[in-house]
Amino acid sequence: MDMFKKFSLATALCAMLSFSLTGGADEIQDANKLFKQGQNSQALEKVNAFLVGKPKDAQARFLKGLIVNEQGNIAEAIKIFSDLTDDYPELPEPYNNLAVLYASQGQYEKAKVALEMAIRTHPSYATAHENLGDIYAKMASQAYDRALQLDKSNTSTQTKLALIRDLFSKGPRGSKTAPAVTTAVATAPATGAAVAAAPATSLPITPAPAAPVATRPVVAPVAAVPAVAPAPAKAAAAPAADVSAEVLKATRDWAAAWSAKNSKKYLSFYAREFQTPEGEDRGMWESQRKERIAKPKSIHVEALDAKVKTVDAEHASVSFKQSYRASHLKVSTSKTLVWVKTGGHWQIVEERSGK
Secondary structure, rough: OOOOOOOHHHHHHHHHHHHHOOOHHHHHHHOOOOHHOHHHHHHHHHHHHHHOOOOHHHHHHHHHHHHHHOOHHHHHHHHHHHHHHHHHHOOOOHHHHHHHHHHHOHHHHHHHHHHHHHHHOOOOOOHHHHHHHHHHHHHHHHHHHHHHHHHHOOOOHHHHHHHHHHHHHOOHOOOOOOOOOOOOOOOOOOOOOOOHHHOOOOEOOOOOOOOOOOOOOOOOOOEEEOOOOOOOOOOOOOHHHHHHHHHHHHHHHHHHHHOOOOEEEEEHHHHOOOOOOOOHHHHHHHHHHHHHOOOOEEEEEEEEEEEEEEEOEEEEEEEEEEEEEOOEEEEEEEEEEEEEEEEEEEEEEEEEEEO
């Protein structure tokens, strides 16, 4: 994944000052300059100092994610961008950067889900579309590799694998390196308009590089530090309320199936593309869940203080305090479930604990 596109900082800094997107534009500007100059430790100090007073500032948090990734702390960068998708689900850029990081670790399924969320948030986000195509190509390459391991004489598979490897080795449009591209991120929620047509309040910024995953880079990075999005228009409130109600009901039903020790119904809430927490095999994960559900004499699970964040009519996440009481254990933890509506039913595609 060495095909990361580089973006200019100049217009980003001007936009920050012109439109006063944050109360501490000077601090963010200084941090950006230091980051551009490779002075990551100093840049991080300024960002952290700014976040003490404004811990929810999207721009500062986004820049921090870029900095820590540049420093090699991928785990922290993943957490930063993941938290941004929770707090600002209407912004596609954090999803895209999250996909970049997942792909750099070979977690292509997770990268695919993140890019799909970016596209659903902003259907005209060309970078995410291109990245998703690269992810599909990389996954296809892996599948063809496995097929050849089972049948080395399959000439059709050999041809397909050679074509994909040739595609990655040549890079985009036959070039050896990725071209420079400037992309803008609007301060308002995405409406489906082309990214290039974003209003003047957009902020491009240089992304952090990521580790390669193939001879041709997969997944281009995000272009900007997103600004805090304004509240959605009242006209959109009704559908959001319906989605919230549906997701809350699905969450309660999921907890009820767990409490009833009905492992078949419990597992039916997890989508086919669900990413297991530790990246383990899906069959192994299901076997472990069945065993843990069957072991206690009784189980009682509650989702307390649940808060739903909607992306659109078919995508949402819910964060809550999970209360788990069993005959041998009692524990409470924070949990986030990412839901997707498929065939009229809500299913879980990602589950995170301890957030």
